[in-house]
C-alpha cells in the first residue's frame with residue numbers, strides 16, 4: 231500500500247486510517263475485448279466513464295444490498311493498456327482493462343473473509359453498469375434509444391459476408407456496486423451491462439424472434455408490438471450479471 235493509496239482511502243474514510251488497519255485488493259473489472267461472452271463489448275469511452283463512476287462504490291456480498299453486507303469500498307481505479315494483447319478490439323482502440331482498487335478494514339469480524347480472499351478462495355466478483363449507447367454491429371442502431379431487428383450473438387448475411395451481431399456499449403451512465411459472488415470464474419473479466427431500465431414483468435413470458443432480417447422494421451402496429459416484445463425479452467437477458475476476479479496486490 232502506497233502513501234497515495236492511503237491518502238485516497240482517507241478521502242473516503244470519516245476517521246483517518248493507517249496502513250496497518252486496512253486491507254486492499256484489486257479487481258480486474260472489465261475490458262474492451264470484442265470477444266465478450268455476452269456479445270456486448272465495451273468501447274474505450276465506456277471504460278473511461280466507468281473508471282470515474284466506480285470510485286466510492288461499495289463492495290457487497292451476494293448482491294444483497296444490506297448495510298451488513300458491505301465489506302469494502304472502491305477507492306481508486308486505473309486503465310491498464312496492453313498493446314501486445316492478442317484479444318481482438320475495435321480497430322481504433324488498444325486492449326485496455328479497468329482495474330478497481332478496494333479497501334476493507336482489518337477487524338475481528340473481517341478476519342476470515344480477508345484470509346479467504348488472500349487464499350484465493352473468495353475471488354469471484356460481479357460488476358454491473360448502465361451504458362449510454364449500445365451500437366449494433368450489423369446496422370449501427372443505438373439500441374439504448376431505439377430497437378433494431380438484430381440479436382446479439384446471431385449471424386446475419388450482410389454485403390460484407392456473414393457477420394455475428396454484437397452491441398458495442400459506448401459510454402456509461404452509472405456503475406452499480408461490486409459484489410462478491412459464489413459462481414464459477416470466467417477466463418477473463420466479464421461485466422454486466424444494462425443499457426435500459428428493465429421493468430419488473432413476468433419473466434416467464436418469452437418471445438422468440440422470427441427469421442433474422444436486415445430490413446428495418448416497418449410502421450405496422452402489429453409488427454411494432456411484436457418488436458417491442460422481442461426488445462423486452464432481449465433487455466431482460468442483458469440485465470444479467472457476470473463475473474470478474476479479484477487480483478491481490480498485497481506485498482507490492
Ligand SMILES: [Zn+2]
Nearest residue numbers: 366369378380
Ligand atoms: Zn441492428
